[in-house]
Structure formats: C-alpha cells, structure tokens
Amino acid sequence: MDRIDLSLYLVTDRSLLAGKDFLETLEQALLGGVTVVQIREKTSDTAEFLQLAQESKTLCDRYEIPLIINDRIDIALAVNARGVHLGQSDMPIGIARRLMPAGSIIGISCNSLDEVRRARDAGADYIGLGAVWETQTKRLTKPPIGVRGLGVMLEALDGSDIKAVAIGGIKSTNLARLMHGSWSQTNHGLDGVAVVSDIVASPEPKKAAQILKSIFMACKTAVSPFDRSFTSPRSRDEILDNVLNIMSSVRTRSPLVHQITNVVVSNQSANITLAMGASPIMATAPEEMSDLAKLSGALLVNIGTLRAESLEGMSKGGYFANASKTPVILDPVGIGASDFRKSFVNEILNCWQPSVIKGNAGELAVLAGSSEAASRGVDSLGGFQHPVSFVKQLARKERCIILLTGETDYISDGRRVLLLKNGDPMLGQITGSGCMLGSCIAAYCAAANASANEGNHELEGKLTRGGDLLSATVGAVLTLTIASELARKREDVRGIGTFLPALIDEVAALRPETVRRLARVEEVEETLTNAV
Numbered sequence: 045m046d047r048i049d050l051s052l053y054l055v056t057d058r059s060l061l062a063g064k065d066f067l068e069t070l071e072q073a074l075l076g077g078v079t080v081v082q083i084r085e086k087t088s089d090t091a092e093f094l095q096l097a098q099e100s101k102t103l104c105d106r107y108e109i110p111l112i113i114n115d116r117i118d119i120a121l122a123v124n125a126r127g128v129h130l131g132q133s134d135m136p137i138g139i140a141r142r143l144m145p146a147g148s149i150i151g152i153s154c155n156s157l158d159e160v161r162r163a164r165d166a167g168a169d170y171i172g173l174g175a176v177w178e179t180q181t182k183r184l185t186k187p188p189i190g191v192r193g194l195g196v197m198l199e200a201l202d203g204s205d206i207k208a209v210a211i212g213g214i215k216s217t218n219l220a221r222l223m224h225g226s227w228s229q230t231n232h233g234l235d236g237v238a239v240v241s242d243i244v245a246s247p248e249p250k251k252a253a254q255i256l257k258s259i260f261m262a263c264k265t266a267v268s269p270f271d272r273s274f275t276s277p278r279s280r281d282e283i284l285d286n287v288l289n290i291m292s293s294v295r296t297r298s299p300l301v302h303q304i305t306n307v308v309v310s311n312q313s314a315n316i317t318l319a320m321g322a323s324p325i326m327a328t329a330p331e332e333m334s335d336l337a338k339l340s341g342a343l344l345v346n347i348g349t350l351r352a353e354s355l356e357g358m359s360k361g362g363y364f365a366n367a368s369k370t371p372v373i374l375d376p377v378g379i380g381a382s383d384f385r386k387s388f389v390n391e392i393l394n395c396w397q398p399s400v401i402k403g404n405a406g407e408l409a410v411l412a413g414s415s416e417a418a419s420r421g422v423d424s425l426g427g428f429q430h431p432v433s434f435v436k437q438l439a440r441k442e443r444c445i446i447l448l449t450g451e452t453d454y455i456s457d458g459r460r461v462l463l464l465k466n467g468d469p470m471l472g473q474i475t476g477s478g479c480m481l482g483s484c485i486a487a488y489c490a491a492a493n494a495s496a497n498e499g500n501h502e503l504e505g506k507l508t509r510g511g512d513l514l515s516a517t518v519g520a521v522l523t524l525t526i527a528s529e530l531a532r533k534r535e536d537v538r539g540i541g542t543f544l545p546a547l548i549d550e551v552a553a554l555r556p557e558t559v560r561r562l563a564r565v566e567e568v569e570e571t572l573t574n575a576v
C-alpha cells in the first residue's frame with residue numbers, strides 16, 4: 045500500500061466550516077499539503093453526498109491526491125474514489141474488497157488490540173486508530189485510547205504491510221507529543237495522522253495543514269527509533285566533562301526552575317534549587333502555566349501530595365512545557381499508594397512527554413506495570429533482579445531518561461546505562477531527599493537545555509531544545525549525593541536535623557573539581573532482557 049501517502053490525512057466535516065466554503069476549504073488544505081482526503085458526510089442524503097464526492101474528486105485529481113469515501117461503497121464506486129474507510133459496524137472488509145475495484149484502498153477504524161488483529165487478518169490496507177484523545181467533532185462511543193495505548197496496537201502490525209494513522213483530538217499543539225509517545229517497543233511508528241477540526245475549522249486551513257505537515261515530517265525524520273530529542277554523549281568521561289560544564293552553567297545562567305511539587309518538601313526544594321545557583325518558582329495555578337512555560341528553563345512535576353486543585357496545573361504545565369521545548373521532570377512519588385495516583389499519572393502521560401522520570405524501585409515498577417518491586421506509600425520495599433535491563437527498557441518504552449534511585453542509582457536513556465554509587469545513608473533518613481533530587485535534575489536539565497541549539501534551529505517536532513539531559517541527570521545525582529557525603533563528615537552534623545541544612549550548604553559550596561574527584565560513576569554494557 046505504499047502507493048498512497050497517509051502522512052496528513054484530512055477527514056472532512058461540513059458542520060465545522062463556520063461559514064467557509066467547502067470546496068475552497070478543501071483546496072486550501074490541499075495547498076497546505078494534505079496527502080489524502082476522506083469525504084465524511086454523516087447527515088446528507090445520497091444525492092448530496094454524491095455531488096460533494098464528485099466535486100471533491102475533481103479537485104483532488106487536480107492536485108493528484110487520493111480520495112477516500114467514508115462508509116459508502118456505492119458513492120466510492122460512483123465517483124471512482126481511491127478507496128473506502130469503514131467503521132467497525134460497516135460493511136465487512138472481505139465483502140468491501142469484492143465490491144471495490146482491484147487495487148482499491150480499504151481502511152478501517154480500530155479502538156482496541158483485538159480490532160487491530162481482526163483488521164490485519166481481514167486484509168485491511170490501513171487502520172485508523174482512535175480516538176486518541178477526546179474530540180468535539182464526534183460523540184465517542186468508546187473511551188479514548190490515549191497516546192500510550194497506541195504502541196501496543198502498532199506492534200500488532202509488525203511484519204505486515206498494513207499502515208496506521210491516528211485520529212481524534214489531534215492538533216498542531218499536541219502532534220509532537222503524539223509522535224513521540226506512540227512508538228511501539230518494537231519501533232513501529234505511525235504512518236500518518238488523520239485530522240478534522242484543526243484544519244476544517246481553522247480560519248486559515250492552508251496554514252493549519254502546513255503546520256501539521258511540517259511537525260509530522262520533522263517528527264518522522266527526527267524521531268527515528270530511540271533517537272530522542274536530546275543529545276547523547278559518547279563516553280563516561282565525556283559525560284563527566286559535560287556534568288561539570290552544566291554545573292557551571294547552572295551557576296552562570298541561574299535558570300528559572302518551575303516546580304509543582306508537594307507541600308511536605310516545597311521549602312527545602314526551593315532552597316536546594318537556590319543552593320545550586322538556580323532560581324525556583326513554586327507555582328501551581330493552571331491559569332499561569334502558559335506564561336511560566338515561556339519563562340522557565342525546566343518544569344518539575346512531583347505528585348507527592350496530589351490534590352484536586354493541582355491536577356489541572358500539572359496537566360497544563362507539562363503540555364505548555366512541551367510546547368515551549370522545555371524539559372519536564374516527572375517524579376511519580378508514591379504512585380503505587382492509590383488507584384487515583386496511578387490513573388492520574390497515566391492521564392498526564394497521555395497529555396505530555398516527560399524528559400526524565402525518576403523514582404524508587406516501587407514507583408518505577410508500578411509505572412512499568414511490573415509486580416517485581418513492591419512499595420508501601422512512598423517507600424519502596426525491594427529492588428529489581430535486573431535493574432540495568434529494567435531501566436534501559438523502561439527508558440525505551442517511555443522514550444525518556446529513567447533514573448532508578450536507591451543505594452546505587454541507575455540512569456538510562458535507552459541506549460546506555462550508568463551506575464552511580466555516591467551518597468550517604470543519611471540521605472534516606474530525611475524526608476524529601478528524593479524530591480530535592482527532582483529539583484536538582486530540573487535545574488541541571490534547564491541549564492543543559494538552555495545551552496543547546498541557541499540559534500533555535502531545527503526544533504520543529506522536538507520537545508526540548510536538544511540539551512544533553514543524560515549528563516544533566518547524572519550531574520544532579522552526583523551533586524546531591526556527593527554533597528551528602530561531605531555534609532555527613534562535618535563536625536556540626538549530629539543527626540538528621542543538622543544534616544539537612546548542612547546538605548544545602550554543601551550543595552552551594554560544591555566545586556566542579558570535587559565532583560570529578562569523588563564521582564563514582566560506572567557504565568555497564570547491557571544486552572536487553574525482558575525486564576519491563
């Protein structure tokens with residue numbers, strides 16, 4: 045089916061034209077670069093549908109763009125359309141295939157893995173996966189799949205030549221998130237996106253199509269398998285060099301670090317951010333997320349004390365941060381404690397792409413859907429048998445950097461895995477050391493991202509500016525853990541009460557040479573086993 049290009053698939057809807065002319069809007073969309081058009085008429089009678097289809101066919105032929113008809117095989121035959129798009133309760137694929145001329149394109153909508161498998165076995169040419177998100181265009185009868193639900197459906201097409209497009213709620217503002225988040229673990233990506241309102245309802249359909257197309261193409265080429273929107277350093281020594289550069293950069297740039305964090309640690313998180321040389325802003329109101337995303341160098345989302353009023357802020361915060369190409373650090377504190385936390389994390393990960401996810405074994409196990417490491421509240425009750433494999437695979441699955449904290453910290457970007465062995469046990473005895481680490485990661489990521497791509501070139505389709513966020517995460521861990529070792533040795537530290545201020549002081553006083561001298565970082569080679 046490589047004869048038709050599904051990259052930007054326009055599905056029409058006359059009810060969204062808001063006064064614009066149908067054919068003029070279609071022509072603008074064609075000029076804007078749509079690669080296939082589906083005429084979808086839910087309310088018109090046969091004569092009206094036929095006329096629209098005929099006029100659309102003439103126009104599409106002029107632009108050499110294939111025309112697909114929604115549901116109606118008779119109309120598709122009458123206008124000699126390139127194919128039909130069927131729903132689950134329309135004509136079965138086998139019969140449609142017999143009725144349509146040889147070589148016609150037959151697409152079908154799928155909302156579940158079962159439907160994808162059936163469509164594959166029935167010989168569909170492509171599937172429309174959706175709805176991905178809620179949409180105003182159609183009343184949905186089945187719940188949205190969410191970005192993270194698409195990968196497993198795409199995986200079911202491995203080895204076949206069936207193509208897949210996503211549909212439902214897709215806009216220029218969330219397309220990059222869709223493209224980043226929908227890859228299967230086997231690296232099966234989307235062949236296209238089907239869009240109705242973002243083009244049809246736009247006052248400038250040509251421009252709307254152009255924007256969608258350029259984001260799609262940028263993502264399709266930039267997001268090759270495991271190729272993140274950030275740089276990956278080549279060796280352990282290069283990572284350490286980068287860590288020291290980023291450390292200095294935090295102090296010289298003093299980036300603004302937006303933190304939506306929990307009430308237990310808010311104060312110490314703000315202070316550790318200041319100690320690193322960055323500038324904290326602890327803001328939760330959804331109304332200011334758009335403005336703050338433009339100002340901040342990074343966003344930390346920590347769900348430690350999840351409250352109804354912070355949910356919207358977290359959802360919007362990550363969304364606007366992605367749009368501003370600002371790294372987002374997710375700390376899913378105590379995700380295993382309640383179904384509420386679990387489903388909220390799932391919800392936000394369907395709205396935005398994190399750059400780094402940090403958590404203890406219990407938290408990351410819940411996120412990965414593994415029962416290997418249990419947790420109680422915010423504490424982990426054990427570890428993984430193969431932590432190296434686990435972090436590497438989770439990084440691939442979530443397409444971001446994963447930091448698994450514990451006595452040894454494991455960091456992976458899906459390609460390499462680093463083990464960090466610094467840190468004093470007292471860090472685990474004070475409340476909020478993990479949350480402070482989230483602040484440190486955000487500050488380092490802000491500095492690393494700010495120094496990348498300063499000319500702002502070639503950023504379309506990316507969710508950060510391309511900074512070395514792997515080294516940034518390593519640097520943040522080293523900063524806090526090495527400072528904890530130094531703090532513990534101080535004579536004025538007599539217990540956890542005196543340890544916390546000493547820790548903040550040591551972070552502020554930490555010098556790059558000390559980090560290089562004391563860092564205990566190893567890189568491990570890992571062939572993936574099935575850990576996630």
Ligand SMILES: Cc1ncc(COP(=O)(O)OP(=O)(O)O)c(N)n1
Nearest residue numbers: 055114129130131132153172211238
């Ligand atoms: C490309 C694409 N995907 C899905 C749909 C939805 O089709 P269907 O389930 O038949 O629902 P209606 O479009 O008939 O409301 C589609 N039209 N196009």
Ligand SMILES: Cc1ncsc1CCOP(=O)(O)O
Nearest residue numbers: 175179181212213239240241
């Ligand atoms: C036809 C259809 N099928 C699933 S969602 C949808 C409508 C998508 O419209 P929009 O792109 O405006 O969200």
